[in-house]
Amino acid sequence: MQMTMRWFGPDEDKIPLEHIRQVPGVEGVVGALYDVAVGDVWPVDKIKHMVGLAHQAGLKMEVIESVNIHDDIKIGLPSRDQYIENYQQTIRNLARFGVKVICYNFMPVFDWMKTEMNYVLPDGSLTMAFEKKGIDKSLEQVVREVLDNSNGFALPGWEPERLAGVQELFAKYKDVDDKTLRTNLVYFLERVIPVCEEVGVKMAIHPDDPPYSIFGLPRVVKNRDDLDWICNAVDSPANGITLCTGSIGEDPENNVYDILAEFTRRKRIHFAHVRNIKLIKDKDFYECAHPSPYGSLDMYKVMQALHDNGFEGYIRPDHGRFIWGETGRPGYGLYDRALGVTYLVGLWEALQKKQH
Numbered sequence: 001m002q003m004t005m006r007w008f009g010p011d012e013d014k015i016p017l018e019h020i021r022q023v024p025g026v027e028g029v030v031g032a033l034y035d036v037a038v039g040d041v042w043p044v045d046k047i048k049h050m051v052g053l054a055h056q057a058g059l060k061m062e063v064i065e066s067v068n069i070h071d072d073i074k075i076g077l078p079s080r081d082q083y084i085e086n087y088q089q090t091i092r093n094l095a096r097f098g099v100k101v102i103c104y105n106f107m108p109v110f111d112w113m114k115t116e117m118n119y120v121l122p123d124g125s126l127t128m129a130f131e132k133k134g135i136d137k138s139l140e141q142v143v144r145e146v147l148d149n150s151n152g153f154a155l156p157g158w159e160p161e162r163l164a165g166v167q168e169l170f171a172k173y174k175d176v177d178d179k180t181l182r183t184n185l186v187y188f189l190e191r192v193i194p195v196c197e198e199v200g201v202k203m204a205i206h207p208d209d210p211p212y213s214i215f216g217l218p219r220v221v222k223n224r225d226d227l228d229w230i231c232n233a234v235d236s237p238a239n240g241i242t243l244c245t246g247s248i249g250e251d252p253e254n255n256v257y258d259i260l261a262e263f264t265r266r267k268r269i270h271f272a273h274v275r276n277i278k279l280i281k282d283k284d285f286y287e288c289a290h291p292s293p294y295g296s297l298d299m300y301k302v303m304q305a306l307h308d309n310g311f312e313g314y315i316r317p318d319h320g321r322f323i324w325g326e327t328g329r330p331g332y333g334l335y336d337r338a339l340g341v342t343y344l345v346g347l348w349e350a351l352q353k354k355q356h
């Protein structure tokens with residue numbers, strides 16, 4: 001496995017690469033461009049600069065999270081063909097600089113959904129939470145509350161300009177049901193996977209977060225059967241998964257350990273987000289510290305499922321709380337993600353030594 005941490009770039013991330021480099025076990029950063037409109041081609045010079053910064057800091061950048069998918073592709077509008085062509089070119093451009101995996105999601109309208117961006121835990125640390133009552137309000141209010149509580153940082157997939165017209169965007173999806181969204185996902189994959197195979201890049205779809213429909217929108221990456229269907233729909237190793245334990249684990253119906261084991265065995269998990277969550281009631285949850293006792297997931301079993309089935313991909317601790325007074329981009333505290341990294345690295349070492 002290659003341990004990584006997400007980094008939002010010199011303009012968007014106040015955490016210096018040097019601090020990430022100093023986290024024991026981290027070999028690379030997961031990057032992305034945030035100043036290129038969703039759907040546009042990622043320019044070679046910007047990619048070269050971003051990857052170069054990582055290399056100068058002694059870090060790899062072989063995973064991009066995310067090259068987001070334009071809504072017109074998800075909706076299936078005629079304009080999708082141009083956006084897919086742009087996506088193909090972005091894949092080629094990224095491959096030139098050593099990128100091996102591209103994470104993306106196919107959630108309509110919203111990326112991950114949280115209703116509390118600064119949820120206070122008993123120990124005084126701050127985290128993110130999802131409570132169903134928190135989305136029982138207008139779309140505009142939901143968008144406002146997330147953006148107003150992001151501590152002034154851009155949130156991945158929550159582009160203010162795209163969500164400024166959230167009602168109109170929502171209306172564009174009115175005829176997109178589960179079946180249509182799946183058809184549009186396959187239409188997209190059938191056109192980008194051949195380019196991936198040509199240039200040695202793997203796509204890794206991120207599960208829905210939460211992994212069930214919200215606002216009546218369809219979601220097609222929720223559970224084991226969805227992942228199986230996606231893998232079979234375009235049956236290529238380049239058509240893979242970002243298995244996010246926090247997202248999949250947010251539905252207690254999902255057996256996250258069996259899902260990890262199965263799709264690792266099938267060599268379709270190219271990227272793992274390994275975080276813990278605490279289920280409160282009726283699928284409400286908050287994002288907790290990584291160690292098993294703090295949450296609802298058994299992190300030893302998570303890492304065991306990866307290790308014992310031969311996982312060789314990239315991994316990151318996904319989110320981190322704000323501890324020790326840290327502030328910044330919700331979900332991306334440096335200190336707590338660093339603690340998460342060393343915990344996961346420790347579990348992995350124990351599994352390796354147990355094997356011999």
Ligand SMILES: O=C(O)C(=O)C[C@H](O)[C@H](O)CO
Nearest residue numbers: 066103104105111112156206
């Ligand atoms: O924001 C995060 O940390 C996530 O794991 C969400 C993913 O980045 C996003 O949905 C993938 O495109």
Ligand SMILES: [Fe+2]
Nearest residue numbers: 244247273318
């Ligand atoms: Fe994730």
